[in-house]
Amino acid sequence: MAAILNLPEMDSKEFQRWQGLLEKRTGVWLSENRKSFLITSLAQRMRETGFEDYDSYFRSLESGVSSAVEWTNLVDLLTVHETRFFRDQASLQLVQSHIQKLIKKSAAEPSDKPLNVQLWSAGCSTGEEVYSLALLMSELDTSPLTNQGRHFYYGITGIDISFPALAQAREGIYHKRKLATVPSNWLKQYFEELPDDYMQVKNSIRHRTCFVQGNVLELDKAPQQQYDVIYCQNVLIYFQNMRRQHIVTHFVERLSPGGLLVLGPGELNNLTHPLIEKVSTKHCQAYLRAGG
Ligand SMILES: C[S@@+](CC[C@H](N)C(=O)[O-])C[C@H]1O[C@@H](n2cnc3c(N)ncnc32)[C@H](O)[C@@H]1O
Structure with a gap:
């Protein structure tokens, strides 16, 4: 692959350098069998930015005016964004109940x-998980409260x-192919038709959501809000075990008493x-914080 793209072969020392950088900054661990994926992604960015060897591109990411911007471009290529509406039915139903x-x-x-x-989706990708949760929240029976005049x-x-994933999430626009797992009556109720077989989540739902750029390795820097539900799926599977423990401990600290x-x-x-x-x-794999 490297030869086709006129890039030098990547020896194991070079691979480990990139593997280490990605792990240190994002937690994502690239195993050796993903080397060609790394090379393809680097080749794309190096072509677009005019670098011809791994070392000068690597150094440009460590310092320099545009290093932070270029890092976000590369990270977007190196992280897996696969997601879908109502991906894990059992877990979503657990949240709803x-x-x-x-x-x-x-x-009472x-x-x-x-x-x-307040709910929090960590590693929300292009928004399908957040909107799945939002639709379930909108379908709750709130009459026990509203009968008392409470909101x-x-x-x-x-x-x-x-x-880029967050920008897509904020728009809430999806091709109908991606909406196959949304019940048809909810499509009518919560989505608007757009040209070319696209649909957009209605404002009434989008206004309940907020998409923020953040790194789960830096949760101590994020606002110290407490959440009733913290939902994190298909994110930590790409991380090494020690990192996972550390992040989940932060999640627990962010749960309200009785939170899920x-x-x-x-x-x-x-x-x-x-x-x-x-x-x-x-x-499902779920935990309750004491004190509810
Ligand atoms: C496979 S998607 C999972 C999406 C969704 N949670 C689901 O289960 O369908 C993983 C997401 O985690 C994000 N991610 C990876 N490392 C991250 C980090 N250190 N902090 C925040 N998000 C991260 C990726 O950008 C990607 O969008």
Whole structure:
């Protein structure tokens, strides 16, 4: 591959240098069998930026005025953005029933305050996960609260390291092919038709969402908000084990008392933390923070 693109062969020392840089900055671990994928991605960026050898391109990413911008371009190529609407039905249903219980519990307590629940999707890619959660929140039975004249609000924050993925998420425009897993009555209710077989998520849903660029390795720098649900799937599977533990500990600290943490089935094995308890369910990996 390198020869076709007129790039020098990449020896294992060079590969390890790039592997280390990506891991240090994003957590993503490229195994040796993804070397040709790395070379193809580097070749694309080097062609576009005019670099002819790995070393000068590498050094340009370490310092220089445009290094941060170019790094975001490269990261976008080196990270996997695959996602889809209602990807993990069991986990999404667990979130919906958790919030439904919160509504009932809140309605049983004497109060005239609105109930405001906040959800967080970490590694949200192009937005399908966030909008799946938003549709489920919109379908909740809020009558226990509204019968008392109380309001129910929800907000969902999606973070991702990739700027292009987030730009797409904010637009909420998807080809109908990508909407095959959305029930047809919800397509009518929550989406608007656009030309050329595209549909856009309606503003009523988009206004409940917020997409922010962020790195899960730097959660200590992010605003210290607490969340009722933290949802992270198909992100940590690309990370090494030690990183996963560290990030999940941050997630636990960001959960409100009684909050729910949902991970993908393969995201992390043997999570133990004094503040959380595993939810006993066959098809999901989820944890509840004490104190609800
Ligand atoms: C495979 S997608 C998963 C999307 C969605 N969660 C799902 O399960 O369908 C993984 C996403 O994680 C993002 N990502 C990778 N490393 C990250 C990091 N260090 N911080 C934030 N997002 C990251 C990638 O940009 C990508 O969009």
